[in-house]
Amino acid sequence: MWDDRPSLRFGKAFRMDFRLKLQADVRASSQDLAPVGGTFEMGRKRVGIKGAVLQRLEYEVEVEIGDPSPWRDVFLDIKIASAAQVKGGKFKVPFSLEELTSPTELDFVYRPRVVDALAPARDIGGMVHGRLFKKVLHYQVGAFQHDGDGPKTLEPPPLVPGEVAGLRGRAYAGRVVVAPFRAASGYKALKTLEIGGAMVTTTVPEGMNNLQGRSVFDGHFFPRSLYVNGPRVRTGFELNWMPGPASIRAEYLRATDAREGQGVGDEHQIDSTLVALAGQGWYVSGTWVLTGEKTDGGVVAKRPLFQGGFGALQVGARYETLWFGTPGATGPPSTSPRTSQAMENRDSVVTIGVNWYVNRWVRVQGNAIHETFLDPARSPIPGRASFWSGVCRLQFVL
Amino acid sequence: MRLNGRLVMAALCACLAGAAASAGAQTSDDLFDDQVLQRIDLHVNTRDWYWLKAEFASNTYYTADLRWRGQTVRNVGLRSRGSGSRSAVKPGLLVDIDRYVTGQTFLGLTSFVLDNLVTDASCLREMLAMKLLRRMGVPAPREAFAALFVNNAFAGLYAVTEAIDETAVDRLFGEHQGYLFEYQWTMVYNFEYLGAALEAYAPMFQPVNHTFDAPSTLYGPIEAMVRTINDAPDPDFATSVEPYLDLGAFVRMVAGQAFLAEQDGLLGNWGVNNFYFYRLQGTTRSRFIDWDADHAMTAIDYALTAGHNESVLMRRVMQVPDLRAAYWAAVLEAAALADEAEEAGAPGWLEREVVRFQALIGPAVRADTLKPYSNEEFDQASAYQMTFAHQRGAFVRCEVRRLGDATGVAPPCSVPVGSALRAK
Numbered sequence: 001m002w003d004d005r006p007s008l009r010f011g012k013a014f015r016m017d018f019r020l021k022l023q024a025d026v027r028a029s030s031q032d033l034a035p036v037g038g039t040f041e042m043g044r045k046r047v048g049i050k051g052a053v054l055q056r057l058e059y060e061v062e063v064e065i066g067d068p069s070p071w072r073d074v075f076l077d078i079k080i081a082s083a084a085q086v087k088g089g090k091f092k093v094p095f096s097l098e099e100l101t102s103p104t105e106l107d108f109v110y111r112p113r114v115v116d117a118l119a120p121a122r123d124i125g126g127m128v129h130g131r132l133f134k135k136v137l138h139y140q141v142g143a144f145q146h147d148g149d150g151p152k153t154l155e156p157p158p159l160v161p162g163e164v165a166g167l168r169g170r171a172y173a174g175r176v177v178v179a180p181f182r183a184a185s186g187y188k189a190l191k192t193l194e195i196g197g198a199m200v201t202t203t204v205p206e207g208m209n210n211l212q213g214r215s216v217f218d219g220h221f222f223p224r225s226l227y228v229n230g231p232r233v234r235t236g237f238e239l240n241w242m243p244g245p246a247s248i249r250a251e252y253l254r255a256t257d258a259r260e261g262q263g264v265g266d267e268h269q270i271d272s273t274l275v276a277l278a279g280q281g282w283y284v285s286g287t288w289v290l291t292g293e294k295t296d297g298g299v300v301a302k303r304p305l306f307q308g309g310f311g312a313l314q315v316g317a318r319y320e321t322l323w324f325g326t327p328g329a330t331g332p333p334s335t336s337p338r339t340s341q342a343m344e345n346r347d348s349v350v351t352i353g354v355n356w357y358v359n360r361w362v363r364v365q366g367n368a369i370h371e372t373f374l375d376p377a378r379s380p381i382p383g384r385a386s387f388w389s390g391v392c393r394l395q396f397v398l
Numbered sequence: 399m400r401l402n403g404r405l406v407m408a409a410l411c412a413c414l415a416g417a418a419a420s421a422g423a424q425t426s427d428d429l430f431d432d433q434v435l436q437r438i439d440l441h442v443n444t445r446d447w448y449w450l451k452a453e454f455a456s457n458t459y460y461t462a463d464l465r466w467r468g469q470t471v472r473n474v475g476l477r478s479r480g481s482g483s484r485s486a487v488k489p490g491l492l493v494d495i496d497r498y499v500t501g502q503t504f505l506g507l508t509s510f511v512l513d514n515l516v517t518d519a520s521c522l523r524e525m526l527a528m529k530l531l532r533r534m535g536v537p538a539p540r541e542a543f544a545a546l547f548v549n550n551a552f553a554g555l556y557a558v559t560e561a562i563d564e565t566a567v568d569r570l571f572g573e574h575q576g577y578l579f580e581y582q583w584t585m586v587y588n589f590e591y592l593g594a595a596l597e598a599y600a601p602m603f604q605p606v607n608h609t610f611d612a613p614s615t616l617y618g619p620i621e622a623m624v625r626t627i628n629d630a631p632d633p634d635f636a637t638s639v640e641p642y643l644d645l646g647a648f649v650r651m652v653a654g655q656a657f658l659a660e661q662d663g664l665l666g667n668w669g670v671n672n673f674y675f676y677r678l679q680g681t682t683r684s685r686f687i688d689w690d691a692d693h694a695m696t697a698i699d700y701a702l703t704a705g706h707n708e709s710v711l712m713r714r715v716m717q718v719p720d721l722r723a724a725y726w727a728a729v730l731e732a733a734a735l736a737d738e739a740e741e742a743g744a745p746g747w748l749e750r751e752v753v754r755f756q757a758l759i760g761p762a763v764r765a766d767t768l769k770p771y772s773n774e775e776f777d778q779a780s781a782y783q784m785t786f787a788h789q790r791g792a793f794v795r796c797e798v799r800r801l802g803d804a805t806g807v808a809p810p811c812s813v814p815v816g817s818a819l820r821a822k
Contacts, residue, residue: 160448264441264463270549271443334473336498338443338461 016051020398029389083130094140094175114281120148134183147202157206169203219380222324230258245289254280275329283320304359312357346374430540439465488768513557520779527691576679579603586669591628653728662693665705737791748787
């Protein structure tokens with residue numbers, strides 16, 4: 001049958017939806033885009049299936065066409081009760097509202113830098129999750145093989161003969177989101193307000209495996225050039241509110257990488273432990289659907305193009321900042337891989353966007369992006385602290 | 399043996415105590431003060447120290463903290479250095495102060511060298527040679543002996559040596575914006591003209607500063623200098639070459655090296671070697687800076703004309719009467735400075751320096767288990783340097799007289815019976 005997309009159904013016992021997601025971007029920037037794919041980029045090309053069995057078992061399989069690591073979401077989700085569901089397979093580690101939002105439903109073309117840099121993305125694992133108190137509280141607790149396929153930890157440590165390389169540790173994640181006004185009578189405008197917090201812990205093997213800061217178009221402003229070793233702890237706080245045609249979203253994320261035994265020592269000890277490297281940042285964004293559609297549940301044009309209308313038009317703005325450094329460290333800032341105090345850097349980004357929801361399947365996005373770097377010498381355009389970029393995306397989702 | 403070891407370390411500590419006692423407002427002169435045995439501490443991650451030694455042929459930089467007389471400099475760059483002296487056991491080291499911290503200096507220095515002294519069992523040649531050259535006014539690095547401690551463990555006796563960079567050039571010439579090159583030995587070369595292609599000179603003259611300047615800016619004046627050295631007519635040789643090279647300074651350097659029996663210098667056995675080359679700012683005129691004299695002082699009877707015929711530059715210099723006279727005068731000046739006694743019949747300056755340095759470094763050398771020679775070999779080599787210091791001056795004066803003898807019948811000069819002519 002056809003329900004906005006091809007679908008196989010046997011009553012309520014079985015459902016299989018066939019999915020297709022295509023994105024194509026045209027980009028412009030003062031930054032040289034040739035090393036990062038040029039001005040035209042065919043973004044996501046994903047196909048998959050998604051459905052349910054006996055209303056107790058949900059499943060999804062999604063692959064990226066042409067990617068050497070094609071598997072995206074591959075999981076089963078068993079619903080024991082609304083308060084207790086068990087999910088297993090490969091899926092996103094529960095951390096960061098923006099990271100957990102499907103890329104086809106983002107308000108802006110690109111996720112904030114802080115999310116791209118600090119959120120762990122997908123990995124193989126298991127998770128218990130559910131909703132309590134009339135869906136006022138949503139919890140997710142899981143254990144994963146590693147800390148996601150986002151920030152890779154691939155640099156081998158400088159082992160001496162006889163030593164064995166440390167392994168990437170398992171990741172443990174928890175996230176709680178509360179909608180305090182969802183079940184309350186009155187406060188209609190506040191029913192969609194959600195606030196939450198999340199934490200992910202894992203262990204990073206010794207090596208130059210620090211979290212790195214990248215600009216919108218993949219320029220490294222804080223590269224992977226510091227030795228780290230030990231726990232990596234991510235914490236995050238989020239706010240999401242979608243009153244009518246408006247939406248407000250904000251997050252604060254922080255990640256620390258321990259540097260156990262990575263120092264040079266002093267007259268009292270050798271191989272001292274250094275102050276942890278920190279990456280932290282936040283963003284706040286707001287959107288408004290000029291044509292009046294509600295944002296809760298995703299914008300769906302009331303009057304699509306060629307069906308008596310123009311579609312839906314949404315405008316938005318976002319401010320974000322991502323900073324890396326070693327808070328509390330002493331000594332001169334340095335680019336040394338074993339420095340106590342790393343040379344800090346920050347990327348602050350203003351994005352102004354327009355979304356045109358042509359119909360249920362097609363969306364056109366335009367973003368103007370202004371980036372400012374704390375250290376111009378380590379900007380994607382060395383010596384230049386700030387510059388403009390622009391991107392236009394055509395999206396088709398089935 | 400245990401008792402001897404303790405005595406040696408006690409003596410070493412006593413020497414170092416002298417250095418530590420003189421804390422206060424320090425300058426680079428204090429670091430290169432050869433009256434005391436310096437103590438330098440480096441703190442390096444054990445993995446980095448392992449790999450620096452394991453891959454000693456590589457120029458990979460590692461991070462270290464440097465400590466000297468209560469001063470700590472964080473995040474300096476450290477790498478293995480040297481050519482024939484590179485070692486996996488006792489690595490020669492370049493300490494790059496501003497490698498990881500832009501603008502960081504230590505006593506005004508941006509880098510210095512820790513010479514591992516592995517090519518000279520006496521450990522004295524480099525120190526003595528550079529000191530004599532500096533006394534002659536020849537541009538040469540400052541040096542002092544240092545006990546190096548890495549991660550709080552004694553890592554051997556080193557010579558802390560002034561790196562030849564813009565800071566050193568500023569000290570030597572009062573300016574630093576000219577062009578500084580480090581000579582890299584690639585072949586036996588004696589200033590023969592290699593043609594107009596600048597690529598022929600680039601591998602030998604590696605720029606230390608202005609590294610991104612155009613090849614024509616960097617090497618054009620060098621090509622012109624070599625061409626002039628080879629092609630200038632005899633009567634015009636000095637006036638033609640002077641715009642490119644300070645010939646008077648060149649003569650003093652080769653005279654000093656001749657006195658010191660330097661086998662691996664500007665007139666070395668393997669062509670020119672071991673020098674930096676500085677082109678004064680705003681001119682085409684250059685000066686030599688001496689470097690690495692660990693092959694000096696190896697033969698009491700080393701010929702004062704060694705390398706003269708092989709070197710195009712020296713051969714032509716000696717055909718200019720004024721320059722020839724200046725050369726022999728400078729050789730005699732070197733001998734006079736080396737033999738300068740506090741009173742008649744007393745040991746000369748060079749001899750006194752040998753004695754003083756032997757006392758200064760003896761305990762550290764004996765405690766240095768990483769040196770590639772035995773304590774007995776150190777004693778023998780050290781004794782030979784004393785003989786050289788005692789006898790070289792007389793031999794050189796005799797040779798100058800003999801070579802200046804118009805009759806050509808002067809007998810060959812000799813050294814006293816029983817003296818070792820060559821260092822082992």
